[in-house]
Amino acid sequence: xxxxxxxxxxxxVKAGVNFAVSVPDTLFAEVLEKLEDVGIIHVPVTRxxxxxxxxxxxxxxGKRPVILMQNSGLGNCMNALLSLxxxxxxxxxMLISQRGGRREKVVAQIxxxxxxxxxxxAACIPFYVSESLxxxxxxxxxxxxxxxxxxxxxxxIVRRELVEEDRGY
Amino acid sequence: xxxxxxxxxxxxxxxxxxxxxxxxxxxxELYSVGDRDENFYMLGSMGLASSIGLGLALSTRKRVVVxxxxxxLLMNLGSLVTIANRSPSNLTLIVLDNESYSTTGxxxxxxxxxxxxxxxxxxxxxxxxxEARSPGELKRAFNESKGKTSVIIxxxxxxxxxxxxxxxxxxxxxxxxxxxxxxxHAASTSN
Numbered sequence: 001x002x003x004x005x006x007x008x009x010x011x012x013v014k015a016g017v018n019f020a021v022s023v024p025d026t027l028f029a030e031v032l033e034k035l036e037d038v039g040i041i042h043v044p045v046t047r048x049x050x051x052x053x054x055x056x057x058x059x060x061x062g063k064r065p066v067i068l069m070q071n072s073g074l075g076n077c078m079n080a081l082l083s084l085x086x087x088x089x090x091x092x093x094m095l096i097s098q099r100g101g102r103r104e105k106v107v108a109q110i111x112x113x114x115x116x117x118x119x120x121x122a123a124c125i126p127f128y129v130s131e132s133l134x135x136x137x138x139x140x141x142x143x144x145x146x147x148x149x150x151x152x153x154x155x156x157i158v159r160r161e162l163v164e165e166d167r168g169y
Numbered sequence: 170x171x172x173x174x175x176x177x178x179x180x181x182x183x184x185x186x187x188x189x190x191x192x193x194x195x196x197x198e199l200y201s202v203g204d205r206d207e208n209f210y211m212l213g214s215m216g217l218a219s220s221i222g223l224g225l226a227l228s229t230r231k232r233v234v235v236x237x238x239x240x241x242l243l244m245n246l247g248s249l250v251t252i253a254n255r256s257p258s259n260l261t262l263i264v265l266d267n268e269s270y271s272t273t274g275x276x277x278x279x280x281x282x283x284x285x286x287x288x289x290x291x292x293x294x295x296x297x298x299x300e301a302r303s304p305g306e307l308k309r310a311f312n313e314s315k316g317k318t319s320v321i322i323x324x325x326x327x328x329x330x331x332x333x334x335x336x337x338x339x340x341x342x343x344x345x346x347x348x349x350x351x352x353x354h355a356a357s358t359s360n
Contacts, residue, residue: 019228041227043255045220046247053217054251057189057224060209060343061350065224083213084221088343 003133004162005030009038011137012066015144017093019063021051025070027097027158048073052080056090066093071116072109081153082123089151093144098159120155127155133162170304172265173198173330175323176236178304179263179311185353186232187225191218191241193272194329195265199236201332206349210335210342216244219262223252226260229350232315233259239266239280246289253294256318263321271329290320
């Protein structure tokens with residue numbers, strides 16, 4: 001397993017996360033496979049907005065949920081993050097893999113790549129952008145505590161460049 | 170049957186079940202029929218009632234009952250697929266199908282046309298799909314569904330009851346609901 005995957009799994013456990021919803025993503029592929037192995041209930045969903053609903057229900061049932069998704073999915077769930085999580089005070093840790101960066105090869109990823117942080121800012125959703133694997137590990141725990149303390153969604157942006165760090169580029 | 174009658178006949182059967190209710194008039198009708206701490210009234214996020222119910226059912230041993238609508242479920246059909254594949258036995262999804270978007274002025278939904286939500290639910294992989302057209306049928310379907318992942322399509326008349334808005338803050342709805350979830354037993358991870 002890659003160091004990135006190990007860092008994500010161990011920091012989710014450290015953050016007390018015990019419920020995950022996900023929409024498939026290459027960067028998180030190993031993590032999604034191993035979530036149940038580290039004791040986190042994992043519900044793959046068909047669309048990000050559905051995932052926000054499932055995670056909210058899990059929180060109401062006493063769980064600490066995370067959603068794992070690509071930044072393209074942020075646009076698919078914005079209304080739910082605002083009219084469900086923000087309205088009721090329902091926390092959610094969001095791990096967002098960032099596509100549309102410097103070395104993106106798929107042209108359709110670029111507009112949302114550029115819009116991701118402005119969208120989070122416009123929605124007043126706090127976010128952490130990790131520059132290293134060490135920082136990512138700290139950010140996941142910090143963001144989870146932030147979400148639970150303030151009863152809001154909080155995002156951690158996982159940049160593709162971290163995989164390059166992982167591979168020793 | 171009117172939608173409020175459908176809601177009332179299910180409420181009469183409830184004890185400690187957790188109820189998630191769709192936004193708009195359905196929540197207002199539920200509140201007026203029988204407010205309880207175990208009711209979670211949605212105020213936004215149209216389409217997500219069944220998803221909230223699924224997450225809840227996977228996190229508690231209590232029975233979870235969802236009042237959804239045809240228009241709302243059509244917004245989130247993928248939810249039926251996820252419910253079918255996770256299939257928590259404590260989840261009952263009741264779709265109050267009035268073939269229209271009543272809260273926003275009665276525009277027809279496609280269940281007024283060619284679409285059958287019961288057939289979609291079955292094709293999604295849900296084994297226990299029931300249909301009800303009267304309070305008696307709905308009560309029977311509700312009681313038969315205990316212990317099985319279920320979808321009940323309750324055909325109801327168009328229109329809304331003349332009921333006031335819910336005088337509770339979102340935070341209050343959440344807080345008392347979460348306390349009700351905790352009461353009685355510890356949360357389970359067995360699902």
